[in-house]
Amino acid sequence: MKNTELKYELFFDKNLQKSFDKNGFVSFPLLDSTTCDYLVRYYEKFKELHILKENEKFHTTAHSNNWKLIEEVSNIIIEQIADLLNKVLKDVNFMHSVFMAKESGEDSTVAFHQDLTYVDEINFFSGNCWIALDDVNEENGCLRFIPGSHLFPPVLRTAPDYNWPFENVKTKLDKYAVNVTLPKGHCVVFLHSTVHGSLPNTTSKTRLSSTVGFYSKKSPLTYSFKQSDSVIEVYDMHVKDFFFLENDGRPPKLPSSFCKPYKFYQVQPNQLSEIASGNRTIFSRIKSYFKND
Numbered sequence: 001m002k003n004t005e006l007k008y009e010l011f012f013d014k015n016l017q018k019s020f021d022k023n024g025f026v027s028f029p030l031l032d033s034t035t036c037d038y039l040v041r042y043y044e045k046f047k048e049l050h051i052l053k054e055n056e057k058f059h060t061t062a063h064s065n066n067w068k069l070i071e072e073v074s075n076i077i078i079e080q081i082a083d084l085l086n087k088v089l090k091d092v093n094f095m096h097s098v099f100m101a102k103e104s105g106e107d108s109t110v111a112f113h114q115d116l117t118y119v120d121e122i123n124f125f126s127g128n129c130w131i132a133l134d135d136v137n138e139e140n141g142c143l144r145f146i147p148g149s150h151l152f153p154p155v156l157r158t159a160p161d162y163n164w165p166f167e168n169v170k171t172k173l174d175k176y177a178v179n180v181t182l183p184k185g186h187c188v189v190f191l192h193s194t195v196h197g198s199l200p201n202t203t204s205k206t207r208l209s210s211t212v213g214f215y216s217k218k219s220p221l222t223y224s225f226k227q228s229d230s231v232i233e234v235y236d237m238h239v240k241d242f243f244f245l246e247n248d249g250r251p252p253k254l255p256s257s258f259c260k261p262y263k264f265y266q267v268q269p270n271q272l273s274e275i276a277s278g279n280r281t282i283f284s285r286i287k288s289y290f291k292n293d
């Protein structure tokens with residue numbers, strides 16, 4: 001297993017690129033207040049269609065399994081954001097974009113995870129631009145990141161049940177997390193491979209964001225489905241195919257696919273120093289942490 005090196009430039013701005021290379025995420029201002037309010041009003045109009053389960057504390061448009069809503073929301077968000085983001089990001093296509101709502105409650109934490117794999121991450125990239133539609137802080141559930149985790153060894157993240165290889169060492173990562181607070185209209189861009197989660201929303205108001213997915217213009221899109229503990233199905237996808245996925249299931253329109261053997265694994269604490277090669281800050285810090293275990 002080797003650590004990946006970023007082989008591409010995502011940002012026009014050298015300083016944003018430098019920070020992104022190091023951390024796997026970077027934040028900057030994107031939307032004006034009027035556009036944020038427009039998107040919030042749009043969400044409010046269709047809020048009932050988003051909230052399926054009363055007790056679901058974190059939900060996104062994709063959870064609704066309503067492909068008409070999912071497609072319309074994605075188009076509305078991309079329409080508002082594409083031109084602005086194209087001035088900041090180089091050579092990207094946009095993919096399914098959603099509202100992400102965090103209702104209030106101590107149990108609204110989103111645990112650390114990496115997002116599903118959509119591209120060959122050795123040669124291409126995919127990520128999210130997460131936009132705060134109101135001020136987002138430590139009280140209402142800001143995002144948290146593990147800086148440098150985009151350089152963890154590449155792992156395939158499959159649907160529907162996703163055996164996160166870092167599950168066993170998750171609590172060891174916690175102390176390296178950085179909280180990213182954002183004023184309304186600011187965004188944070190991160191790779192799907194960057195480890196992230198979010199704090200609980202302890203206020204009485206729902207925290208709302210718009211999240212735009214993006215991927216390298218030159219990259220094919222894929223979706224990997226875990227068929228069994230040793231076999232995966234890999235689907236060639238178009239952006240629209242993602243609208244029809246129900247509960248992270250198989251794509252109903254069955255784009256072309258093939259099966260291949262795949263060995264899932266779990267990183268054990270004693271393996272962490274082995275995979276932690278190179279001078280990357282996060283790796284050296286994890287390495288020294290585990291030496292003391």
Ligand SMILES: O=C(O)CCC(=O)C(=O)O
Pocket residue numbers: 100102110115128130141142143196197198209211
């Ligand atoms: O919005 C949140 O609180 C979590 C977001 C997240 O996990 C994601 O964008 O993948």
